Amino acid sequence: MKNTVFRLLVFGSLLICLWVASPKSKSSQKTDQYLPVVITDEFQRKDGIVPANLRCGPAHLTAPNVVSQFQCALKNNTTTPITAANAIFTVTLDQSGTESRDEVSSVVDACLHDDFNEIGTRIGPGRETTVGLPGPVSYDDGTVKRIEIRIDYVEFEDGTEIGPDQMGSRIIKAMRSGAAKYREWLLSQYIKNGQSFSAIAPLIQNNDSLPAGLQFKDPNEQQGAISYRSRLRNLSQTRGTGEIEKHWKG
Numbered sequence: 001m002k003n004t005v006f007r008l009l010v011f012g013s014l015l016i017c018l019w020v021a022s023p024k025s026k027s028s029q030k031t032d033q034y035l036p037v038v039i040t041d042e043f044q045r046k047d048g049i050v051p052a053n054l055r056c057g058p059a060h061l062t063a064p065n066v067v068s069q070f071q072c073a074l075k076n077n078t079t080t081p082i083t084a085a086n087a088i089f090t091v092t093l094d095q096s097g098t099e100s101r102d103e104v105s106s107v108v109d110a111c112l113h114d115d116f117n118e119i120g121t122r123i124g125p126g127r128e129t130t131v132g133l134p135g136p137v138s139y140d141d142g143t144v145k146r147i148e149i150r151i152d153y154v155e156f157e158d159g160t161e162i163g164p165d166q167m168g169s170r171i172i173k174a175m176r177s178g179a180a181k182y183r184e185w186l187l188s189q190y191i192k193n194g195q196s197f198s199a200i201a202p203l204i205q206n207n208d209s210l211p212a213g214l215q216f217k218d219p220n221e222q223q224g225a226i227s228y229r230s231r232l233r234n235l236s237q238t239r240g241t242g243e244i245e246k247h248w249k250g
Contacts, residue, residue: 034058037070037089041150043162049077051162052154054087054131062136064143067091071132072149074108074123081122081157084109086168087131089149093142100142105152106131109172112224113179115247116231122157171220178216178224185214186232187248195249197241204233 037056044050052074059070076082084107091102108129110121123129131149153168155161161169186203193199207226216222235243 031061031063033061035061035144035147037072038146038148039072039150040148041164043151051078052076052082052085052151054149054151056132056149059133059147061144063138065093065140066136066138067133067144067147068136069133070147071130073128074131074151075128076123076125078156079125080160081110081124082129082154083111083122083157084153084155084168084172085123085129085131085151086153086163086171087149088152088166089132089147091137091139091144092146092148093139094145095142099145102139104133104137105167105171106133107168107171107175109175112176112227112231113183115183115228115244116235174218174220175224175227178221179228180224181214181216181221182210182225182228185211186229190248195245197236197245201236201241204229204236 035058037059039054039056042050042054043052054072054074056072057070060068062068072087074085074087086108087106089104089106091104093100093102108123108131110123111117151163153161153163153165153172155169155172186200189200189203190197210222210225210229214225216225232244
């Protein structure tokens with residue numbers, strides 16, 4: 001009998017991470033091992049090339065039920081920049097003779113909001129970005145037997161979309177909506193405080209809960225808001241507040 005559980009992860013060099021916590025394991029004896037990450041459902045050639053592909057290193061297991069880390073590279077083989085993508089990896093578990101599958105979505109998005117809409121953040125032709133697991137995931141019951149990954153969805157700068165799109169485009173659309181909602185709220189605070197960024201800086205300098213007045217349709221919208229805040233904080237630290245205010249005053 002097979003059971004499948006689906007969870008979400010947002011990961012990659014283009015976007016701050018979301019990790020929806022998996023069940024934490026009870027303490028177990030350390031037995032480091034490595035499993036190959038199997039790439040499945042690869043794209044067929046189109047005009048002589050595979051539009052996008054994955055290559056993966058092995059997964060590191062620090063215990064039979066703990067996947068410590070693994071990373072894959074998603075490569076753009078076309079001449080058009082990739083703006084967003086979703087990969088799904090599956091961990092197959094043996095739970096006392098019963099097989100179960102834990103599916104996790106790993107998303108990158110270079111176009112979370114126009115405030116960060118810079119050409120350099122896209123996955124350009126011939127370039128790669130990282131997808132995979134940013135930290136340990138463990139299971140209360142079961143032994144990890146197999147890890148697989150596949151590309152679910154790719155969005156290109158010219159609007160072209162490829163992949164089975166099990167859920168990638170819906171996740172990305174919701175995240176962008178959540179980012180826009182948070183940005184609108186933050187801009188209202190900026191205007192209320194006399195267009196003083198220093199007055200609202202504390203609102204983005206921590207990871208406190210989002211404002212209670214903001215209404216989100218689903219967790220993906222909420223993650224979009226969190227990601228907008230994180231990217232704005234990073235932008236203010238690396239390029240200064242002027243880079244932000246030129247968008248807000250434009």
